[in-house]
Amino acid sequence: MRRHFDHEDSTGIDLAPMLDFVLNLLIFFIITAVFVKEVGLDVTRHGGAVGGQASGKETGSISVVIRENGEIVVDERIVDVRAVRANVERLHAQKPDWGVMVTTEQEAETGLLVQVIDQVHQGGVDNVSFGTSSR
Amino acid sequence: MLDFVLNLLIFFIITTSFVREPGISVNRQEAETASARESGNILIALRANDEIWMDRRQVDLREVRPLVERLHVERPEDTVIVIADKAAKTGLLAQVMDEVSLGGIEEIAIGAMTPGGE
Numbered sequence: 744m745r746r747h748f749d750h751e752d753s754t755g756i757d758l759a760p761m762l763d764f765v766l767n768l769l770i771f772f773i774i775t776a777v778f779v780k781e782v783g784l785d786v787t788r789h790g791g792a793v794g795g796q797a798s799g800k801e802t803g804s805i806s807v808v809i810r811e812n813g814e815i816v817v818d819e820r821i822v823d824v825r826a827v828r829a830n831v832e833r834l835h836a837q838k839p840d841w842g843v844m845v846t847t848e849q850e851a852e853t854g855l856l857v858q859v860i861d862q863v864h865q866g867g868v869d870n871v872s873f874g875t876s877s878r
Numbered sequence: 879m880l881d882f883v884l885n886l887l888i889f890f891i892i893t894t895s896f897v898r899e900p901g902i903s904v905n906r907q908e909a910e911t912a913s914a915r916e917s918g919n920i921l922i923a924l925r926a927n928d929e930i931w932m933d934r935r936q937v938d939l940r941e942v943r944p945l946v947e948r949l950h951v952e953r954p955e956d957t958v959i960v961i962a963d964k965a966a967k968t969g970l971l972a973q974v975m976d977e978v979s980l981g982g983i984e985e986i987a988i989g990a991m992t993p994g995g996e
Binding site: 769781783785787788849850853856860864873874 | 880887906910961987
């Protein structure tokens with residue numbers, strides 16, 4: 744009889760409080776995990792300090808220039824932000840293997856850069872590189 | 879069931895605790911084609927007044943490279959998202975991206991937000 748009681752004591756650990764605690768931790772981490780989903784746009788950098796490795800093969804690229812006063816130049820013409828997509832689509836149809844090179848002046852605003860890259864992506868070109876020009 | 883819950887717990891601890899948040903919020907540009915970055919765990923924020931924030935503190939441009947190098951050694955599969963304010967200068971953005979790629983991480987994305995969403 745005594746032996747039987749000892750046996751029950753050693754196996755009968757109450758797991759309920761520990762389970763509650765673990766479940767609380769689990770819920771906490773699930774809630775915090777939801778908020779760390781970052782969204783972004785892929786770009787490669789060209790003409791920077793790590794030179795010459797951005798472009799693997801020698802192909803041309805469609806040039807988009809953003810000036811510091813907010814003007815956007817595609818194919819040597821000043822265009823509106825909303826017209827970038829149509830222009831890129833047209834040039835992409837002519838040269839399907841070309842990527843897009845976005846060159847900005849130092850003082851140009853990042854908001855405009857993101858808008859332009861977004862438009863280029865919508866125009867069907869995913870290979871976007873970014874560089875700055877000094878003048 | 880207990881095993882399962884513990885496994886879930888460990889999974890969430892691992893996935894959450896390694897995101898390097900910049901510590902400030904910036905005013906981002908909306909972009910239709912912005913996509914969620916699964917492995918974008920090192921966040922660098924640029925404010926409109928040329929401040930760089932990383933790992934919950936303000937850093938100098940010259941500090942970015944050693945910080946990125948250290949984080950890259952700790953977790954080599956991490957990628958960088960540079961979250962720049964709408965009004966931040968692209969010159970600074972380019973410099974930061976250069977420092978990051980010198981620090982050994984080639985995959986860099988520019989942070990944006992989906993229209994109407996987060």
